[in-house]
Amino acid sequence: MANEDEKNQPAESELPADTADRRLYVIDGESWRAATKRGSERQYCYVQTPGDAYFHLILDGEIFLSNGDEQICLNCALRRGLLTTDRLHWQHRGRPSLPGT
Numbered sequence: 001m002a003n004e005d006e007k008n009q010p011a012e013s014e015l016p017a018d019t020a021d022r023r024l025y026v027i028d029g030e031s032w033r034a035a036t037k038r039g040s041e042r043q044y045c046y047v048q049t050p051g052d053a054y055f056h057l058i059l060d061g062e063i064f065l066s067n068g069d070e071q072i073c074l075n076c077a078l079r080r081g082l083l084t085t086d087r088l089h090w091q092h093r094g095r096p097s098l099p100g101t
């Protein structure tokens with residue numbers, strides 16, 4: 001009867017939107033920082049969605065990732081693997097090797 005429990009668990013995509021986990025994790029927190037767009041100056045995401053011929057305008061109040069001169073919207077950051085919804089991503093990647101060990 002162990003399989004019965006699995007069947008009763010809704011898949012993550014079937015959960016109501018208000019209970020979905022929206023937490024995001026930056027994979028390379030040394031380089032990429034979360035920032036908030038402020039003001040009306042035009043600012044664009046550095047990458048395009050494949051198939052699109054335009055860069056995403058980052059709007060006032062929008063959260064994006066920043067790495068020096070590069071800015072990237074959260075959709076592109078997720079697609080490119082700079083962000084993840086996997087809370088334990090650092091475990092799933094394996095441990096980084098420490099210098100001198």
Ligand SMILES: [Zn+2]
Pocket residue numbers: 045046047048049056072073074075076077
């Ligand atoms: Zn983008």
